[in-house]
Structure formats: structure tokens, C-alpha cells
Amino acid sequence: MNSSxxxxxxxxxxxxxxxxxxxxxxxxxSIYDTYEEANRVELHATSPMYCGMISGKKIIHSGDETPxxxxxxxxxxxxxxxxxxxxxxDAKMNQPxxxxxxxxxxxxxxxxxxxxxxLIPKSKTSGEWxxxxxxxxxxxxxxxxxxxxxxxxxxxxEDHSQKDLLVELxxxxxxxxxxxxxxxxxxxxxxxxxxxxxxIAAAIEYIHKHLDRSISVQKLSSVAxxxxxxxxxxxxxxxxxxxxxxxxxxxxxxxSYLLRKKKMNVTDVSYELGFSSxxxxxxxxxxxxxxxxxxxxxxxxx
Numbered sequence: 001m002n003s004s005x006x007x008x009x010x011x012x013x014x015x016x017x018x019x020x021x022x023x024x025x026x027x028x029x030s031i032y033d034t035y036e037e038a039n040r041v042e043l044h045a046t047s048p049m050y051c052g053m054i055s056g057k058k059i060i061h062s063g064d065e066t067p068x069x070x071x072x073x074x075x076x077x078x079x080x081x082x083x084x085x086x087x088x089x090d091a092k093m094n095q096p097x098x099x100x101x102x103x104x105x106x107x108x109x110x111x112x113x114x115x116x117x118x119l120i121p122k123s124k125t126s127g128e129w130x131x132x133x134x135x136x137x138x139x140x141x142x143x144x145x146x147x148x149x150x151x152x153x154x155x156x157x158e159d160h161s162q163k164d165l166l167v168e169l170x171x172x173x174x175x176x177x178x179x180x181x182x183x184x185x186x187x188x189x190x191x192x193x194x195x196x197x198x199x200i201a202a203a204i205e206y207i208h209k210h211l212d213r214s215i216s217v218q219k220l221s222s223v224a225x226x227x228x229x230x231x232x233x234x235x236x237x238x239x240x241x242x243x244x245x246x247x248x249x250x251x252x253x254x255x256s257y258l259l260r261k262k263k264m265n266v267t268d269v270s271y272e273l274g275f276s277s278x279x280x281x282x283x284x285x286x287x288x289x290x291x292x293x294x295x296x297x298x299x300x301x302x
Contacts, residue, residue, distance in 0.1 A: 005153050008098075012035055016041060017033075024155075024156060043078075050174060051077070053098075054098040058086050058087065060085075060086060074138065077136060077181075079133045079134055079136060080133055108172075108175070112172050112175040116176065121237065122238050123234040126238060181240065199223075199224030200235060200238060206219075211247075254273060
């Protein structure tokens, strides 16, 4: 994943958050490398900022939230005028902690919001698309987000005859992913409050209660009181992934927790989540994380 970004090396001018920046027409792409352990390093966003982890680990302190780990194949979107503080527990000279950021003008984000409301509307009960400029969003990347980050790296760092146009198109795609994930995050935080009036929220609640069972799109559409076709379309519009992809993501997320925090063995986790085949569970977990469940457990359990 992100092989070019992994191999990108700049001569460090400083050891903590050494920044290499590349400007586009209305966006700035930056690569940050940190070569030594550090604590409480400040990062301030004056405009919406996308952050993607490439290697190493950061610990993020944001407002009154509990500090959380920020690791590769995860993203963090910071709203305008927010300051966070970062710890670098694992940074080393020969293994720097690497992160990228994309700073985007607020008017670009709002322009994409307007187009999304025209082209990929939410269900009526979910309201319109809007960008919440007060909330940060932390999420695990899909494969398409990882590929998009790599593509943006090439567009910003190399010469292209249509560079500005391609940057605009690909940063617009990044904004779509940001907004769909923000919508998902806010709905998940509050889905129990919306179950009685929001069909998508009702389906989300059903998924969370039945992760140990086989869940069909037909059943979810029935719970949401929609036709199967309408449910699938609105779900994918709002979340950017299909219902089955979402279910698999949640199962892997739950499996990660059981392996890391409960220290359960791989077979028991597979059984706990209702997989009929251990090999299918291992394949799904590796497809999503790049590690087998056992490799993940060995890396994350102290």
C-alpha cells in the first residue's frame, strides 16, 4: 500500500514533523516525516484538512476527546481553525513516522456538497448533505481511499500537462469520501436517536445487534421499510460502500477489538462473529487489514 509514498524521502531540515509541500491550484499536498520520539506537537488547520497515515503511529489529542491511536490506512479530517496535539511514540531515524495532509478551501468543499445533493441525494429521512465545520472525523480507509492518496501523491509531485484539472477531480473525490464518512460517523454516534424516523439508522442498529448472524440486504431493506433497490442505492450514496461491505467492515472492527483487548484466540473470534468457515474469516480479515488475525494480535497485544 502506498509504495511510492513509503519510498519518498526528503533530506530532513528538522527531526519532528519535517514538512515537504506541493501546491496545486487551490489545494496544498504535504508530506510530514518525524525521525525521533516527541510529545504534544501542535497541528493547526486553518481550512478543512485531510490527514492520512502512511507509516508508524501517532497518538492524537483533540479537545476533550479521549486520546486515540492514528495508524496506517486510517484517515483524520480536521475542520477549519481546530488545533490538535500529537505524540510520536515510535518514530526513529531509520523508521520515520510518515503522514500526508491535503488542505482544501472551504468553498471547494461546499461546492462538492452542492453537487452531491444534486447527483447522489440522501434518503428523505436523512436530510441533505452538509459539511459539519465543527467536527473532526477519524476513520479506517477503504481500498479506494488508499489508491486515491497514492494517485494524489503522483499528481502533486510530478509534472502533468493537465495537472490542475486532475488535481481538482481527485481532490473532489477525496471530499466525497470525507463527507460520506462524516455522515456515517455522525449517524453511528446517534443512530439510536434516529431509529424510529430513519430507515438507514434502523438498518444500522439491526447490523450492530446481529453481527454474529448472516445478514441479507433483503432483510435490511425490510427493516428500513424500503424496497431492496432503494435501500441499496441510498445506503451506498450515504456511506460510499455497499451494505455488505459495511457489514464486513464492522465484523473486522469487532474482531480487531476481541483480538486486541479481550485477547481471544482466532478460532473463538471467528465463532463469536458467526463465520461458518475459519479460512473465510482469516481471508476477510487479511483483505481489510493486510494482516492475518494472528499477525494483527501479535503486533497489537503487549
